[in-house]
Amino acid sequence: MPEGLGSDGVHQGMSVRSRIPLFEMTCRLLYQERPNFLVSFVKFCQLARDCDAKSESLFTRHSREHFFYKRAVDCLPPFVSVDVTPVSHSAIKARVQLMVRSGRSHMEVESLRLYLRCQLWDSALELAKQFADQNVTHYEMFYAVLSAFLKAGVFKQYQGQVISLMPQNFRLQDFLSILDGYMPATCEGILAQDDDSVTVGDLLPFLTKLTSN
Numbered sequence: 001m002p003e004g005l006g007s008d009g010v011h012q013g014m015s016v017r018s019r020i021p022l023f024e025m026t027c028r029l030l031y032q033e034r035p036n037f038l039v040s041f042v043k044f045c046q047l048a049r050d051c052d053a054k055s056e057s058l059f060t061r062h063s064r065e066h067f068f069y070k071r072a073v074d075c076l077p078p079f080v081s082v083d084v085t086p087v088s089h090s091a092i093k094a095r096v097q098l099m100v101r102s103g104r105s106h107m108e109v110e111s112l113r114l115y116l117r118c119q120l121w122d123s124a125l126e127l128a129k130q131f132a133d134q135n136v137t138h139y140e141m142f143y144a145v146l147s148a149f150l151k152a153g154v155f156k157q158y159q160g161q162v163i164s165l166m167p168q169n170f171r172l173q174d175f176l177s178i179l180d181g182y183m184p185a186t187c188e189g190i191l192a193q194d195d196d197s198v199t200v201g202d203l204l205p206f207l208t209k210l211t212s213n
Contacts, residue, residue: 066103
């Protein structure tokens with residue numbers, strides 16, 4: 001553990017009343033000013049904590065395996081803005097990495113939805129590829145990606161990458177349920193109205209892969 005910093009991330013030389021949560025303060029400062037360094041800082045604290053915990057029982061070590069990642073996620077300010085700048089993009093990516101490493105249930109899908117909400121399409125695809133292993137998370141992430149890309153009008157641009165992510169348990173009825181949520185009620189609405197709209201022809205490679213599942 002860094003000198004003067006206890007295993008709980010609080011400075012050791014302070015009284016209980018005056019102790020400052022240095023770990024949380026540092027995380028917030030890095031998140032706002034130097035987000036590119038945030039994940040490395042948390043990783044260092046976690047590694048230092050793991051080294052100090054070698055004498056603990058296996059159960060205790062396992063229960064605190066993601067200790068500092070969880071604390072880092074909990075101390076970050078609520079995410080409210082979807083206006084992406086170079087600095088905020090780095091902050092979003094740092095938040096996502098911490099969420100994924102926190103070990104909490106369903107964090108992978110929640111992290112992906114954050115990328116999709118911010119329209120960070122390439123980052124979303126990169127994250128989804130990391131979990132494309134035919135499990136439940138793979139299915140949920142693909143469903144979220146396909147829904148968002150169709151609704152945002154970027155499906156044609158990323159069609160090949162989206163198709164490559166399709167899990168084996170994704171079925172035609174799943175695709176139809178997505179279309180039902182965003183397609184206009186009339187048949188004419190399925191046809192392209194502008195350059196970003198999806199045509200039936202655009203969907204043929206996707207449908208070919210889908211029907212082969």
